[in-house]
Amino acid sequence: MIDQIIAKYQEAIFDTDKNAALKVVHDALENGISPRDIVFKVVVPSIEYMSASIAQDFGANLAQHFMTAQIASQVTEEMIALFTVPPTMIGKMVIGTSFGDFHGLGKKIVIGCLKAQMIDIIDLGLNVTAERFVDEAIDNDAQVIGISSMMLHTARGENGSVKVRELLIGRKLEKKIKIIVGGAPYKYNRDLYKIVKADAWAENGIAAGQVVKNLIAEIQS
Ligand code: B12
Structure with missing residues (x-):
């Protein structure tokens, strides 16, 4: 059946x-x-x-x-809402597009996939500043910040993941909050996530599920 x-x-x-x-x-x-x-x-x-x-x-x-x-x-x-035993959510993530980037479609797909994989998601929308990513992660007790960039300059730009990393270091949150990035530029340069100082990247929404779970497990271990 x-x-x-x-x-x-x-x-x-x-x-x-x-x-x-x-x-x-x-x-x-x-x-x-x-x-x-x-x-x-x-x-x-x-x-x-x-x-x-x-x-x-x-x-x-x-x-x-x-x-x-x-x-x-x-x-x-x-x-x-219909589960008899409440589902165990694996963890929480805030996600948005990087500052200056208004390409929201990839992010929406990732959100759909992650929700289906029991990851609690807070959507920060488009054009999100580095400060807002970090503030919202702290306010919502999120373990992961997800940054979507469809353009090379927003992926590499000084207001993107690189700045989020700086802020996390400044606030001594590096071990508590991880950064995952994704979007077209990362598919063409598979080391770009390291250049922008993220902890990880994923090629699509399905792959993102496992990577986010791994990041959350790393924090909890
Ligand atoms: C649709 C589109 C637009 C739409 C966006 C509509 C919207 N609401 O999203 C509009 C028309 C508004 C637009 C505008 C612009 N665009 Co545009 N756009 C595109 C286009 C055709 C598709 C992008 C898209 O939506 N892809 C679909 C999604 C599903 O992509 P995906 O990569 O498969 O997504 C998966 C992964 O990337 C991953 N993923 C995505 N995000 C994340 C996040 C995390 C955390 C993780 C883990 C994974 C992950 O999972 C997703 C789902 O499986 C691309 C060309 C292309 N073929 O890619 C150009 C493109 C991205 N745009 C481009 C440009 C230049 C622009 C403009 C500057 C054009 C202009 N002169 O005005 C503006 C910029 C606007 C801005 N400031 O953001 C360039 C960027 C070039 C570059 N080198 O960076 C591209 C590549 C076109 C080109 N070949 O020149 N654009």
Whole structure:
């Protein structure tokens, strides 16, 4: 039965048909599938499938990827409210685009993917200053700061990750708050994250889940 649900759900997200995807999920609930199974057996594997499809270029496109993440985020939030045992959130992250950068699509996809992987996310929006990244991380007890940059100059710029690192050092928070970066420039230079003094980077939203979990585990160890 779960295989049929997965197939129908994936068909709906390939068609970017949010209502159809939600109907599949609601029908599954009515047929006794648990909210937890919907998140972990249907939603998360479907995001992985969509990401793999894009990487292998066999038909999925950006709109589909975006819708997958949006639907995943909505379904996950709805299902979490129905969990009988409250879900253990793995940790908390603030995320935004770097100062001067108004490309928000990649960030939105990452948020959808991370929420589906039980990471509590606070979206700081676009054009976020280094000071705000750090202040919001402190105020929200976040262990991770996520910085999305789609342009080389905003990734490398003095108001981006480099400054966030400076502020963390200045406030002696380096061991408590980690920095993860992502966005197009990091795909072309895989060492760029080191140059901008981040702790890690990830190529896409799915990969980001594991990297964020590793960073949180590092802080807790
Ligand atoms: C759409 C777009 C726009 C839209 C943005 C709309 C919006 N609401 O987001 C608009 C039209 C506004 C725009 C404006 C501009 N743009 Co533009 N834009 C693009 C375009 C076509 C796509 C970017 C995008 O959304 N990608 C889709 C996402 C999904 O990308 P993705 O990389 O796959 O995302 C994944 C990963 O990167 C990763 N990820 C992303 N963020 C994060 C964060 C973390 C923490 C992690 C772990 C992972 C992660 O996960 C994502 C999901 O899996 C690119 C070209 C391209 N093909 O990339 C140019 C591009 C980025 N833009 C560019 C430029 C120059 C501009 C402008 C300066 C143009 C101008 N002269 O006005 C302005 C700048 C505006 C500003 N200050 O930000 C250049 C940048 C060049 C450079 N060397 O840096 C590009 C590369 C185009 C080009 N080839 O010249 N742009």
